[in-house]
Amino acid sequence: MGRRLSPEGGIQMSDAYNKGEQLLMDTYEEGIKGVLANLSELSPHIGRYIVEFFGQVFTNPLLSFTQREMITIAALTSLGDCPGQLKWHIQFGMKVGLAPEEIIELITHTIPFSGFPRALNAISLAKLVFEELGIQIAIQDELLNAGNIRETGLAKLQEIDGEHGTQVLESLAGVAPVLADQIVDFTFGEIYSRSLLDAKQRQLVTLASLTAQGGCEPQLRVHIHAALRVGLNEQQVIEALLQCYPYTGFPKVLNAVSTARQVFEHQK
């Protein structure tokens, strides 16, 4: 493959650039060309950094492309103020293999972590992308038996979070028992009990949503434990956090990695 995106033929680009260029040209040529064209006049260097990121981090096989785009779309949803980039990644996510239904589902999964408004805005963007691409899907409400929602939620909480989830509930018992009920019913009885994403995918989305917001270290601790519990390994957890840094910057990722290190040490 020739160098097709490089600004000038004579410049020796890094290996990361060349790998990123190949990936992007193979999957979403018009998308990356659009990004670089917008940057060409005032900030071609930023275009290079972006391509290098894809070559350097994105191609690491610890996580699949679809896992990485789940993380990215979740991080951008929870950041909330980057609709242009979120739209780009909804398109790119489908290019690398995410189903439209999976995109809606992972956005839905961010609701307990970063609230309804940001999820609603992300779904509006997804709807726009689907319409532009002529994609028609209809998603039904997976209405659970409301009578058993508490029971379903408690079982799911135990499955995902184990003792760390129970500790959260206990810490709320004296001060905000209604909040404990809401978390059991809504987060675990409803959201975690939905189909379409498995437990590992849900934990990747959770880590991304918490990392992107910042200041959620106690919840990151619980959910890094949960990520290991449902079968992700330590390297994959770290890799999920690394996938966030282009979108969040290094500080939030450094804080999340620091929390992960504490969890890993605690497990030994």
Place this chain on the structure above:
Amino acid sequence: MGRRLSPEGGIQMSDAYNKGEQLLMDTYEEGIKGVLANLSELSPHIGRYIVEFFGQVFTNPLLSFTQREMITIAALTSLGDCPGQLKWHIQFGMKVGLAPEEIIELITHTIPFSGFPRALNAISLAKLVFEELGIQIAIQDELLNAGNIRETGLAKLQEIDGEHGTQVLESLAGVAPVLADQIVDFTFGEIYSRSLLDAKQRQLVTLASLTAQGGCEPQLRVHIHAALRVGLNEQQVIEALLQCYPYTGFPKVLNAVSTARQVFEHQK
């Protein structure tokens, strides 16, 4: 009342759903129908969660509807990236009894906590809503006597925050005395001294603005103390934090509740 919003007549909806539906249909029928119509194709489940929230949390009598909408509008103002939802709640807030002047005033109250830009953007949205509804109001600058602003501010700080406010000023004395002056003059001499909202309402708005931003635990501590000081009880403080979770997600609310628990224990 018949079930007018349920997606299908045959589905047995939860009690929370039925209560929420009745509330929303009685207060803002076109608003909730618009929300649900937007969600109908790709995420009817999210529409159900929203209606259930109104039935479950919103109707709890610990806080009034107008107090809840003050909290919600403040949280959305300080989140900053959810203009669609903020506009909806400015409209809904008026439906449940907030005066346009109160909406402007509560947005003004967020300035010391989340800055001018987000408040200015919220006021622009409010202006738009008022214009669409043909509401004409004119608000005068309540210009205080600039010569006494320090004195006014110190008295108001003492009234609201008590010793906890004094401690903040003392902690700044050695390192940033100008900042201490600015907080006294601006936050307390100007903002807290304005009319239209009482001290309880101002503390509800403050708690919402701090919770929505995340990472403001030291300030939450001071202002939860202040909330109790001006006459809100512990249950109302917790309820104010719970009112935030649909907009902020659970993690920020869990961190705020954890801070509240520490304050409550410290008071005993």
Place this chain on the structure above:
Amino acid sequence: MGRRLSPEGGIQMSDAYNKGEQLLMDTYEEGIKGVLANLSELSPHIGRYIVEFFGQVFTNPLLSFTQREMITIAALTSLGDCPGQLKWHIQFGMKVGLAPEEIIELITHTIPFSGFPRALNAISLAKLVFEELGIQIAIQDELLNAGNIRETGLAKLQEIDGEHGTQVLESLAGVAPVLADQIVDFTFGEIYSRSLLDAKQRQLVTLASLTAQGGCEPQLRVHIHAALRVGLNEQQVIEALLQCYPYTGFPKVLNAVSTARQVFEHQK
């Protein structure tokens, strides 16, 4: 100079107001008139607060106008959700002496701290402003020798952060060595090694980006050390944090000042 912005001739405005008014009328008359006109109907008091801020804080000679606007543009870039105010300050920044290239460069400098999307959105706004003003600039990629990027980055990290930077790398060695490499290569090998801004300017931008986000206290600690190391004094560091409060609110600035106090005490 007559009082040209005051809402009513008969009102006695504060000295801060008068100083702020003079500064703003002398530098960006149409800009401040636009802001105040938008606020005149519903919130003239907020217009007064804004003018007073310029008179009170902005005119303090501890930092120059161009330094203050670098801080402001960086804070608004990293806040991410205030495009209207960011656009205003890109225009105002040029009025007080920032070159268009410096604006692009300071936005570029925020990438490692608050991510690509917010920087890309800020650059799009800058591009729009430049087009409206008929400003044509072309910026070349400062492509460093990729073979030496690690070496360049380590030297620059040592120069800026000293032992505190080394400690960050060491803390990552066991858990996320790739992240350490990325920070060395990208943050220091690329971004900090670019021309157009000097080390002091870069630290002011860094402090603003970290303060605006909140929750980045560990990184603030490292970079307040670095700010002192590259030649800013303690008063200037505090002043840089104070410059942020109109855009971020007091809580984030209080937390940053608290971190600064710890750094200052640690140095003694």
